[in-house]
Amino acid sequence: MPLPIETLLPDLRDALRVHAAVVLQAPPGAGKTTLVPLALLHEPWLVGRKILVLEPRRLAARAAARRMAQLLGENVGETVGYRVRLQTVVGPNTRIEVVTEGILTRLLQDDPALEEVGIILFDEFHERSLQADLGLALARQSQQVLRPDLRLLVMSATLDADPIAVLLANGSEKAPLLTSEGRSYPVETLYLPREDHDRIEKQVVRAVAVALREHPGDALVFLPGAAEIRRVATHLAELGNTSWEVYPLYGDLSPEMQDRALAPAGNGSRKVVLATSIAETSLTIEGIRVVVDSGLSRVPRFNPRTGLSRLETVRVSQASATQRQGRAGRTAPGWCYRLWTEAAHAGLAPFNAPEILQADLAPLALELAVWGIRDPGELAWLDAPPAGTFAQARALLHSLDTLDAAGKVTSHGQQMATLGLPPRLAHLVLRGKEIGQTALACHLAGLLLERDPLRAPQPELLDIDLGIRLEALAATAKGRAPSQWAGMQADRGALARAWEQAQHLARQLGERRLVPDPDPAAAGLLLAFAYPDRIAQRLGQPTQATSTERYRLRSGPTAQLTGHQSLGRAEFLVAAHLDGRGNAARIFLAAEITKQELYTHFKEEIERAEAVRWDAAAGVVRAQATERLGALVLQEKPLAQTGEVAVREALLDGIRQTGLQVLPWDDGTEHLRARLGFMRQVVGDPWPDVSDAALATHLDDWLGPFLVGMQRLDDLRRLDLAEALLSPLAWTQRQELDRMAPSHLVVPSGSRRPLDYSNPAAPVLAVRLQEVFGMLETPRIADGRVPLMMHLLSPAGRPVQVTQDLHSFWRTTYFDVRKDLRGRYPKHHWPDDPLAATPTARAKRRGT
Template sequence: MVSGRENAGLPVDEALPSLKDALRDGCGAVLVAPPGAGKTTRVPLALLEETWAVGKRILMLEPRRLAARSAARYMAASLGEPVGQTVGYRVRMDTRVGSKTRIEVITEGVLTRMLQEDPELSGVAAVLFDEFHERSLHADLGLALCLQAQELLRDDLRLVVMSATLEAEPVAALMGEAPVVVSAGRAYPVETRYLPKRPEGRLEDRTAAAVVTALRENQGDILVFLPGAGEIRRTEERLSAQLAGGAAGPVRVLPLHGTLPQEAQDLALAPAQPGTRKVVLATSIAETSLTVDGVRVVVDAGLSRVPRFSPRTGMTRLDTVPVSVASADQRRGRAGRQGPGVCYRLWPEQDQGQLPARTTPEILEADLAPLCLDLAAWGAAPEELRWLDAPPAAALAQARALLQRLGALGADGTVTPHGRAMAGLGLHPRLAHMALKARELGLQGLGCELAALLGERDVLRAAEGAAPNADLRLRVEALRNAGGEAHSLGLRADPAALARVRAEASWWARELGGAQADTGRRPAASPAAGSSEGSPVADSPAGSAAAGSPTLATAPLPALSSSGADLAYCGLLLAFAYPDRIGQQRSRGRYLLSNGRGAVMAADQHLAGIPYLVAAELDDQGADSRIYLAAPVELAHLETYLHEGLEEEEAVEWEDAAQAVRAKKRLRLGSLILKEKQLQNPPAPLVTRALLAAVAKDGLEALPWTKASRQLLQRLRFMQLADPSWPDVAEETLLAALPDWLGPYAEGMRSKQDLTRVNLGEALTGLLDWSRRQELDRHAPTHLQVPSGSRIPVDYSDPGQPFIAVRLQELFGLTETPRIGGGRVPVVIHLLSPAQRPVQVTRDLAGFWRETYFDVKKDLKGRYPKHYWPDNPLEAIPTNRVRPKPQG
């Protein structure tokens, strides 16, 4: 290949012969090359003229759109060509490829769409995975799909995994023991400076101060790493104020993050103007692949923003976390790409050892709904593919449940026509479902606006320290009229963000409008060579209701009379995307979501008083998640358009407030009860079941026990303890068997008051046959007759030690302890004074008369001198009086 201009050698050039040999002999390789080695721009060009690549294309995946465009432009420039000829790129909303394009730099999601359209990747010689160490979800999925395509369809497809900090051996093993090629780096020395102690104060203030220090102490441009666009904006404001005096000389502060317009990104990457220094405030987008010309100093805030998905709640939140050691080293290396440099780390050196070694792979923490849908469309289960880290089972189950709810998967887990249409759009499944439903309703424009808004950071900003208004409709208005009502509510629109959202909404509108209804696909376009606008197969839209998607039972909405009239349907469209986040008001600002979770917003928000809303963004913190973005939804809309998620039920259940069973007919949406009315004549068995469930919840003590019925229960427990063949009447057993022994006596009853009419003794006796009833009376008598003639009740409250309480004088003449249980169990005797006070407890009455009686007699005779206290209790006359009646 003839280059349009000569390039100085790069370190990776020495490794290229080994890489070429590996790919001639096999179909896979792992290339490990440090930052600045040149792998991103050298490898694709070096492989282009290999025999196995002649006449075919090479695809190179980049994790980010900015890096993809930058790499393509650099390679095209090295050939002396404009981008779109030999080298082109495909990213969402921006495609520059032509009929002569041999190298396509694409973002990872685009590869997935291309594989869905053409599993063989016809005409593709190799797929290169650049910066694989970032372990994005799309990269892991793309490699897994390519490995299966290579195994089943294309044994000649070359796969190359490239990284700067990757542990190569596990990847090589995954690729069938592919050879590992290592390139030496050419990094200039970088001095690392740490803070003397843990930082305090706001991140933006600390970072601005560090930048001012770096400008004063060093030459060259500065690259600053911050976690997100908000921190970049606030740091830019503080720096601009501090540098306004010109003490540091001419300095230009430039932001660099993925949501900036392309022109602003290019400006940050370009060399500074002569005599001027630049400070580039960047997110982790600048860690790899990009070279920011002129940088000699890095200031690293040490933080990164990552998405964290919770299978428990089904929500994803962005967490700000410390960077890994590998990422910190990548950032530090940016200062040594073009000469010796300095790295300021805004944390003390002793904290370095506490950083995680590597960033957790996204597949282990992300929302797996997109992956599940892509796999279903591909036609493979996760366990059929080879993964570096297998997707977690809990997140997969959550994803499948959501996709089935959205109609993307059938009950057997296979993709439906509607699901295939969703997969073809390239949106998150929630938003793809919403967009397709919006088209069915004639709300395509609004659906695309919402999809674009929800994929972008908030386009409205509140004053410093103030909570932004959560109403999503304000964002739509701002999108349509450059601010709209937002200004009057103290909100400021971000013009750049609005421009991005408008462009994206227009893109989705074109995609939906051009979708074919029969297959969910359209023919791949063949743009002219060098064209600046193309239609990548990967971004092809998906089908419509006619393609087999779950259709709405109602006709499209009538034509809207004004451009703002469709705002009334924002909540409805959100409900399609987030059926699990439909909220029903519990009190002002507090909502119950259809997934059973609680949600809250400030009571002074104007949405806080509406009966129903749909929460598009929540923080997933605490018992009640805070609502950041939402829109109101009409109950009538939910009933009409979400009928597939509605359930009608007849509930017969216990009501604590009334202490009775109530029967109701309900219309339910998940955990929400939308409508409810009383049922007059519910089925009697259901009423009895609900009443018994309340008894089971409250325990046996809630039943109307009498003295006799309680004693019967205790007698039965005594018998079961002595003989396990008797019915088990322990509390847990009786509660579990309530329908069997209590149910027949509770028929026709509805309340606890009604249960007072139940004869519990009769219900318990029903557990025994006739012979056992006779045996119960013989072996567990209710009373024992003592020598005085009195019938003394037996207390079975402790089944192991039944007892009687009797005055001592009534036992005169009784030589042995009474026994029950067929003579096996001696009764414990509580001996009482004439005043019915305990004086002795014994199970050995004979021993008491022999050893203890005379001491007790002496004491009692002193206290009760008129009573009868014989010297020989075994021959004395028993009495229940003060003295026995005279004999004869």
């Protein structure tokens, strides 16, 4: 049956004869990936040049090349070949090369004009990977500046194509947009809403059982990751249906295992392929009639605040759901089961979020630096790199010696780019070579390029030590690939791929033979070259009482080891893998580094300072010489001599942190402070503000001079706090304080009674009623401006009257009070005329 794209091929050829850039939109199954390159092979403008087909994944690149070679009746490597990382299958007569995204970037960097290339096809551009966006931006500039005859063709099944047509415009004229209608075969969509109480794996298994019971053909099941794939495979096996053969399909599998999933099922059995998003595009899996879509995908999310990435499970977009659905209609009519509701489908995001908006931009920043660009705005982007994330990426490159002070790429950075590795790992490998640790660096980089090869039934049982993984890799290199290692399950495929990666890196570095078992002792140091911001120091002493150890990262946040880890007693380690949750980050892979290695290899970055600081826990000023690496304290030792001013400032800082209550307040100083507060309220400036806030703000001025010879909180007991409070006053002010706000007042009985200024609006004189017989008017202070609030007390010292009008009290209220007091205190003298009576401080009349 003809593929839908075939009717559009003449229009496509006509467009490319006239235009340098074209956009092609074709639904899944239309045949664009394999038929378009072949249709262009003999165009006159292509004579003597090649076709580059960009595929986002290695699996899709190999499959597309094999299919095109099959259609030509040839083997891969003749007219059609492919280049992916670690594998190149091309020959001298190859005209169509299917490449992955990193390969395209490398080809452009090596030859910006791409003299041997006539056209670049960007397949499945809707995935909007970081490398695809970068490749298109670089190719577009190359076309505009160096190669106006270079053609660009952007292809996708599910994409808002108009913005791309605008991006590739020739002046004011948009690039032609061609659309292929229809798919190979119809697909019926069925919605099976998920049940909240069940894990997704169990619901997927139920859907697979229903789908295979009701429909013919094989099934393709989309799951978010390898862990879910393993669990679903286990559940399907438990059903005991021998007519099914289950095949996993995800990026970390070996090419042989991936090819098994793509091949037809044998012996008349039915095939169930459990796949991640890797199977969404550019693949025709023989026999698939049914798709079961969990609706989930696992994507990396970069947090610019922490500088860490973590995988998040997210809902797919409508575009991805359409791509997945299309896998069921490639060879015959099919059915797609979606584990969500039709209403929920309408609420999904229309398209995938571009990776450039949420990824670590360090690889992109390095490639742009090698291209000669510091400002991404010099290139045309569908979505420009976020300024903040890009700036952070360049800061990382500076720390890896990739950029010089002027922001230009260094020779070291040029070497890093040629390795085709993430910048951190490229730096690790090159620094490893510099210090004679090439083999270990290649082993480490090989491991870190793969998913962790060790697994445990429970997360807390997984030992995070990279040294253990290096030992397992050494066994693999010697031909003894383990299935179990150090009490954990080992992924032989991952170890084999890590060894292959390590050998490839060694060849790139000019090593003829890679040592299979390098000494892992320097693993932490090499990791520190790659992850200088993730050098970590243990907080506190190791303990057996808890299974969690906390570490401070050089960049500032804390992270933790969970479970009883072999590295839990390490004072310093380097975290290679963290989950990006700020101060709650968990370390998943790490290696120990020694303090001596830090001093030897990071000595230029260690900051040395003499500091006099407040130790809040001990309540003392510490004078220490400190050596720090970022937020890590490598060494502290006491200073032999310390400046008096610095000690005083640190002690003042301690008082501020602790609060003014730490000072030796007593009744006398509190009373003095209240009198000063009264004067501030009555007179105002220049009387000092003695509120808590003001005293704390001006602590240096009024308290500082009295702290000579003190460095502990305990020393404050020797402080003359009253004199410190009075220190801002001139001599005349001190005299004025005693006159206007006296501490005591002599009453008619001759007693000297204290005044209470706690309420500065109404200072209080508390005195026994009998002591003020004969006092006609209420006493006043502050040069007569403020009457005292008189608390007239009983012989027992309890208030019987509160008044500011003593004269009125004698004339009226006294007689009622006298009647009550005579009943309660009959032996005391309660005269009929209090103004004529003799005041007395005695409790009783004489002779009683």
